[in-house]
Amino acid sequence: MKRSRSRTAAILRKELIHIRRDTRSLIIAVLMPVALLIIYGYGVSSDVRNIRMVVVDWCRTRESRALVSSFVQSGYFRIVGGTERYADAQRMLDLGTTRTVLVVPTTFARDLAKGNVTHVQFLVDGSDPTTANVAAGYAEAIVGRVATSAVRQSLARRGQPRPRGVPPIDVRVRVFYNEELRSTNFIIPGLIAIILAMTAALLTSGTIAGERERGTMEQLAASPIQSRELMLGKIGAYSLLAAADVVLVILVGTFWFGVPLRGSVLLLMVASGIFLMAALGLGLLFSARMATQQTALTAAVLSTMVPSILLSGFYFPIRSMPSVIQVLTTLIPARYFMVITRGVFLKGVGWRTLWPQIAMLALLAAVILAGAIRAFRRKL
């Protein structure tokens, strides 16, 4: 037992020397996560503001202008042009000069004054469904507000200066966790999970295939070292590196981007540790199974980058995926880690709420590590 521990320690020391000697990989490994987090923290924003809009105003009255100006004042729309001709507006959608077109009919003001129902048309470029959805939602809400105030005015004209009970139902919204609705607060904790998943898998995926390609594998095979000891030694060395990454990205997230860290830092660290075991283990698994570094590295990039961005719930809700794929997502460690980072950062929840995620992470980490050790034993 004691001897086994000293062999593990020897491997750990050897790997640390490797890491220290390859200065460039070391710098990339430590700085890349931080650089990525900063770039994407700024770049990836799903706040939809200043949506470009073209106005086709056939009514040209005070009322129609008031409608248009409430679009502008909302801050969500920016007018990039006006035209009299419908065909021109279509052309602007084709060219991508604008994303939306608001068409106000000739009878708009007259219908409002008479107390009739009037229609405005809102054309949205649907090629980006998310933005289109948000734009349509905003337009509905703005037009709804204008309609309510039209009702008030119409009642006031009829001698009810302070109409009672209008509107009958009034919605009061209170936003939790992310009070200003900054998309950064949602995206940064998610990005932390993605970036760590990819960096960790990349760090280890080259190591064993690399030993094989350089021919040092025979030396290891000839030594009394066991598969488990080798794996633990390698993981130990790289987890030191990855732990530095964890601390750095959390610091950047909190201090640079001002994402509130409401929950327990200890919980976040423990969860990160378990998550890193899974991610580093995945890299080792590829490294042990694939014959060349080339294949191991490609496999690691393709199998961590795409799934952890697409299937982890980072941006696309897991609930709206087909059920087969929902089952598939349960195998992705980033999925659980993301719930944990978001929970700890934004909601400030603790062990009591997050234990199912932590348990699943631990289970996955154990399975992946066992798989890596077995795959390696067969090669040795």
Next chain:
Amino acid sequence: MFAGMDRVIELVRKEVRQLRRDRQMLPFLFVVPVLQLLLFGFAISTDVKHLRVAICDLDSSYTSRTMVRELGASEYFDVASYLASIQEADATLDDGTATIVVVLPRGLERDLLAGRTVSVQVLLDGSDATSATVAMAYLTRFAQQHSARLMEFRRIHQGAAARSVPDIVTETRFWYNPLLASSVFLVPGAMCVIIGMSATIATALAIVREREIGTIEQLIVTPIQPWELMLGKTIPFLGVGLYNVSMVLAANAAVFHVPLRGSIGLLYASSALFLVSSLAVGLLVSTVSRTQQQAILTAFFFLMPNFLLSGFMFPIENMPVPLQWVTTLLPLRYFLVIVRGIFLKGVGIAELADQLWPLAALTLGIMLVAVWRFHKRLD
């Protein structure tokens, strides 16, 4: 010159043979890209629908129950649970059982009948700002529609003397993608990302590998010229890239049915141009990397921006201005607009000129730098 072409052809033949023998690598080049596309097309939905609502109905009257039923009947909201008191709201939002809690106050029915305004409280999990904003807009609209109906109801009860109240209806039409299907947005985009990614990684690794296992010296001592070596190394992957474009088109025709309204010829021509730029990036990466691990880390550094900053998932116009300048250096940015334009809008060269020029210029620029660095490495 002819001898040069012969050598290039020989080299291509060698690369193809080497690829064919590498059983583990082949699926990553030929099968994984299509699998990824299927994943993008099937798995991902950007629809903000079926938001989970917890209802806290303190009135439990006929009116309040009708409202709840109507809310649950809309495609935007699913009633996930019923709460007995507001105290349970916190826990519900905390563990994510629901992202919205709607509180219908006691006395709702009585107040409405008496013609007073009723405040409905909504507690919203704002973590995901996008769905939260959309949810807010839908809920506001829901209340407005309900209000309009109630006012109409009151008017009828007040007798014919009362005049009708005005309303404005928004008729929203979604162009190019009337059903707002996510696949229409993501499939053309995913094609661009996937072919670019595999071309860059494959080229970079193929060259660095040769250096790492030492066979590059053998190539250097042959009469082969650097540019011939570069052509020989990249042409096979250009072929793989164009093959993947065809596979994506086939998968689209068979499964996703995203309309391809424009010219296929233009699509292939611009794909070839974009592939050349991706191969050149791979070449460039290979010249600055000693080991395959360095190469993959560096390539990865180029590829992540393609995913997140090119407009593939997040609109460029929402980014801060300095970052928007950075995106002008990404070939993928232009290629995305081109491919989406050809697929969805059916536009041609005239409309796409603004995108084709920068793409061509960038490709040329990256190629020149790559060639220059490649020469330096070999000499």
